[in-house]
Amino acid sequence: MNRINWFGFIFISPVLIMVLLFFLTPVVMTAFFSFTNMSTSTGIKGGEYLINQETIKEIKKYNIQKDTIEKLENAGYSINEEGLKIISEKYKESLSNEIKSLYFGDKFSNRKDLERALKKLKKNKIKKTRDRKEIAEIFKESIINERFVSKSIFEENLIKLEINQNDREVIIKESYTGWSWTNNNFKLIYNLPSSYKFAFYTLIYVSFTLTFNVVFGLFLAISTFYLPSKTASTFRTIWFLPRILPPVLYVLMWKWFTWDTGFISQMSTYFGASPKNWMMDSPIHAWTVIVLINGFVGASFGMILFSSAIKAIPSSMLYASEVDGANRWQQIWNIIIPQLRWPIMFTTAYQTLSLLTSFEYILLATNGGPGRSTEVWALAAYHTALQNYAGNLQYGLGATYALVLVIIGIIASLFYLKFFNFKDLVTKPRIEG
Amino acid sequence: MNNYYRSWPITLLLTLISLPLLIMFIFQIIDNFTNPAPGGIWPSSFTLEHWRFLWETPKTGESYIWTVTFNTFIFASTTSIMVTSLSMTSGYVLSRLDIPGRKIFLAGLIMLHAFPTISLIVAIFLTLQIMGLYNTLLGVILVKSALELPFGVWIMKGFYDTVPWEIEMAGIQDGASRFTVWRKLILPQVQPGIAALLIFSFLSGWSEFVLPLVLAPSSDVQVLSTYLSALILDDNKFDFNLFKSVGTFYAIPVIIIYIVFQKKLMNIYGGGTKG
Numbered sequence: 001m002n003r004i005n006w007f008g009f010i011f012i013s014p015v016l017i018m019v020l021l022f023f024l025t026p027v028v029m030t031a032f033f034s035f036t037n038m039s040t041s042t043g044i045k046g047g048e049y050l051i052n053q054e055t056i057k058e059i060k061k062y063n064i065q066k067d068t069i070e071k072l073e074n075a076g077y078s079i080n081e082e083g084l085k086i087i088s089e090k091y092k093e094s095l096s097n098e099i100k101s102l103y104f105g106d107k108f109s110n111r112k113d114l115e116r117a118l119k120k121l122k123k124n125k126i127k128k129t130r131d132r133k134e135i136a137e138i139f140k141e142s143i144i145n146e147r148f149v150s151k152s153i154f155e156e157n158l159i160k161l162e163i164n165q166n167d168r169e170v171i172i173k174e175s176y177t178g179w180s181w182t183n184n185n186f187k188l189i190y191n192l193p194s195s196y197k198f199a200f201y202t203l204i205y206v207s208f209t210l211t212f213n214v215v216f217g218l219f220l221a222i223s224t225f226y227l228p229s230k231t232a233s234t235f236r237t238i239w240f241l242p243r244i245l246p247p248v249l250y251v252l253m254w255k256w257f258t259w260d261t262g263f264i265s266q267m268s269t270y271f272g273a274s275p276k277n278w279m280m281d282s283p284i285h286a287w288t289v290i291v292l293i294n295g296f297v298g299a300s301f302g303m304i305l306f307s308s309a310i311k312a313i314p315s316s317m318l319y320a321s322e323v324d325g326a327n328r329w330q331q332i333w334n335i336i337i338p339q340l341r342w343p344i345m346f347t348t349a350y351q352t353l354s355l356l357t358s359f360e361y362i363l364l365a366t367n368g369g370p371g372r373s374t375e376v377w378a379l380a381a382y383h384t385a386l387q388n389y390a391g392n393l394q395y396g397l398g399a400t401y402a403l404v405l406v407i408i409g410i411i412a413s414l415f416y417l418k419f420f421n422f423k424d425l426v427t428k429p430r431i432e433g
Numbered sequence: 434m435n436n437y438y439r440s441w442p443i444t445l446l447l448t449l450i451s452l453p454l455l456i457m458f459i460f461q462i463i464d465n466f467t468n469p470a471p472g473g474i475w476p477s478s479f480t481l482e483h484w485r486f487l488w489e490t491p492k493t494g495e496s497y498i499w500t501v502t503f504n505t506f507i508f509a510s511t512t513s514i515m516v517t518s519l520s521m522t523s524g525y526v527l528s529r530l531d532i533p534g535r536k537i538f539l540a541g542l543i544m545l546h547a548f549p550t551i552s553l554i555v556a557i558f559l560t561l562q563i564m565g566l567y568n569t570l571l572g573v574i575l576v577k578s579a580l581e582l583p584f585g586v587w588i589m590k591g592f593y594d595t596v597p598w599e600i601e602m603a604g605i606q607d608g609a610s611r612f613t614v615w616r617k618l619i620l621p622q623v624q625p626g627i628a629a630l631l632i633f634s635f636l637s638g639w640s641e642f643v644l645p646l647v648l649a650p651s652s653d654v655q656v657l658s659t660y661l662s663a664l665i666l667d668d669n670k671f672d673f674n675l676f677k678s679v680g681t682f683y684a685i686p687v688i689i690i691y692i693v694f695q696k697k698l699m700n701i702y703g704g705g706t707k708g
């Protein structure tokens with residue numbers, strides 16, 4: 001008994017690990033990411049603490065002490081390599097060298113002290129007070145634009161500047177560059193008019209493509225059924241090719257067919273029309289082409305399924321109907337279609353789910369254009385999180401879009417589970433131990 | 434049957450409807466070897482220049498077609514072997530062994546089989562970044578295999594289910610271990626399933642576009658699908674005949690496999706994965 005269990009365990013564990021890591025983890029992670037404000041600018045691995053002009057603007061909005069900003073900007077003076085370099089470039093190298101030999105590494109808490117020190121230079125005397133002031137400013141140190149890797153180091157530095165606790169908290173919060181938890185994504189999607197548009201486009205896309213798939217699949221299956229087998233298999237091969245060809249190539253062929261240098265434009269010039277991009281000319285054009293591109297692929301799915309279901313109809317039934325004088329139309333309507341009820345339902349259910357989430361062909365064909373008129377929900381998720389022209393990828397918001405699809409997917413697959421005859425599936429194996 | 438009906442009206446109708454596809458297919462091939470007359474689309478002269486990408490050394494920053502082809506082959510074949518071998522073992526366990534939690538595994542399998550994997554792409558992208566597998570071929574291979582596994586296990590379980598119990602029982606009666614029974618008696622029975630799954634997942638990997646696009650965008654791990662789509666998007670090199678030739682080159686293995694294994698594939702596509 002134990003030996004067998006170990007055997008089974010070893011046999012199944014690689015699959016469990018793979019599915020857990022790259023399938024179930026992403027499901028959970030989608031929910032996790034959707035509650036964050038992760039984006040290109042926050043990164044995904046937590047962040048640093050950095051005060052820049054942007055942060056200062058934000059900090060000023062809070063009720064903080066008047067001198068806090070000044071303290072941040074002015075953190076004392078220190079003679080370091082960087083400042084010396086500027087001196088040798090701006091003034092003389094000998095001046096830089098002298099300051100270096102006298103004060104390198106020294107720190108001055110205010111400008112007066114440093115100016116006093118600069119007065120003591122022997123070889124390169126700085127006569128004017130204004131020049132001394134200027135040189136002193138070069139060595140000014142500030143916490144601004146300096147990166148701190150951890151909160152404790154950052155806070156230590158703030159304490160050194162004698163910033164009180166209340167202000168410290170504000171600064172720490174505002175200067176954090178990493179991601180943080182938020183439920184803004186959900187509010188944003190709920191409030192954005194564009195997300196309703198995406199949902200509407202998805203509805204159009206799914207309903208039109210699905211209707212095309214099922215009706216056309218039925219048509220192909222029934223019509224090829226009545227043909228001699230050689231002709232039938234030729235047509236089935238033609239209609240199967242879009243499914244088997246790589247999507248990139250298949251869509252390329254459509255582009256050639258519809259673009260302004262392509263086939264339709266060329267044909268229409270014979271009728272006096274000027275060539276135009278039949279794919280991207282208007283939203284109506286784009287939608288038609290997208291439904292056709294997807295439909296020509298999807299029809300083969302129905303075709304295969306329906307064809308094998310029609311073949312399974314006992315031929316005696318068909319013969320009997322002919323003897324009774326039914327014509328073809330009656331045969332199709334009264335015998336074939338009722339027998340196809342289950343395959344049609346299955347195809348509809350299955351394709352609804354996959355169309356809801358698929359965006360590959362739209363991405364390749366129109367990429368959501370013209371404008372954003374063919375941007376379906378799944379494509380919006382992709383564009384928000386993974387590729388857009390603005391360059392700032394909003395992982396959190398994109399994950400929220402994706403989460404909607406993931407939840408629909410989970411619900412749909414639960415239904416799927418219920419429809420399957422699950423009891424048959426779990427009949428106990430007959431060899432025990 | 435139906436001898437008194439003529440079939441030519443249906444044939445004609447189907448031909449008309451299939452015309453767009455037929456035109457696309459025919460021009461896809463013709464344009465590989467010809468140049469159109471200026472301003473038109475009809476072929477006017479024979480040429481092999483559209484195939485120059487095969488022997489020209491690429492400019493800096495561009496990928497070499499043979500490296501890309503090699504990547505694609507590694508990606509598709511590794512995925513295929515991983516999916517098939519893992520499905521071979523776990524399909525057997527789910528079909529034949531009474532392991533604890535079997536019901537849950539089966540329910541999970543059905544659910545994962547139906548689950549639309551592409552909706553996970555955002556989270557997978559971020560997960561791979563955290564794991565440090567972003568922009569590697571290994572990362573894409575692992576993800577693609579994992580997403581394909583529920584389907585593979587499902588198919589293999591179906592094949593195991595059709596093997597008669599008597600074979601297994603006879604083996605056990607003769608004192609063979611469960612492993613030996615599986616390897617020597619059961620595996621030969623499900624060979625058609627193994628072959629079909631190998632072919633199917635190879636094709637699926639060969640054609641995959643979105644995963645490499647998102648998970649491995651850098652040029653040294655480019656595959657043919659992303660290579661071709663980048664070529665099409667490159668405004669400096671707008672040349673449909675070149676695109677088509679690259680496309681044909683890309684599709685040759687697919688067509689060959691399709692012609693040779695047509696029957697096997699038709700069966701497995703019935704349970705299809707694409708919309």
